[in-house]
Amino acid sequence: MELQNQISARTLKVWRIIGFLECLITWIITIAVLVLTIIFDWTPWIIGGMIVLSVIQPYLGIYLLPLIKWRRFRYEVRETEIEIQRGIFVIKRTLIPMIRVQHVETNQGPFLRKYDLASVEVSTAATVHTIPALDLQEADELRQYISKMASVEEEDV
Structure with a gap:
């Protein structure tokens, strides 16, 4: 899929x-x-x-x-998980359960800022997963959505 x-x-x-x-x-x-x-x-x-x-x-x-x-980088954020696909020669797919998300942040370096882009970083206990270079508004909305879904999941546990 x-x-x-x-x-x-x-x-x-x-x-x-x-x-x-x-x-x-x-x-x-x-x-x-x-x-x-x-x-x-x-x-x-x-x-x-x-x-x-x-x-x-x-x-x-x-x-x-x-x-x-x-062309190869794709992602999807669902209520219970985040899936990221990346790679040039070897395609890797990562599935991050929302219950493992500790915090979410957006980052903008000078080049991303010039083009109104931002990266979304999803931190778990083990590592940080990055969705690079989204439109600034989309990145902020995605950060808010992931943060909301992750906190809802934590409350249910």
Whole structure:
């Protein structure tokens, strides 16, 4: 059964900006390694490897991986449980019973804030589960709903 809810399409912009910044760091490291290779007369395969990495990483990190990650991420919040599906090559599905939820919060970093997005973090005793980059209003409503359902479940126990 396919989960119904998907994160915001604006998430792609945020993840692509982050991918571009990661590529910039790689390019800086590549330039430094190339300079060191020339200075210390290291083997030429280092230059080739760094150039190949500098060409492949932008395609993967800016275009392909964010698109696959966005398409595969799904979630569904029901009265008794939260189900999250994520992954790029290996798809993982997590089921979180509402009675295990300890608290719920929304987070916004600078990139998410620019695009009016927020992540919802659901904390249990064991770990924190994240639903990344929802529209800000949707994230607030989801936080309120999960909080209400989790407290109702705790009262019934």
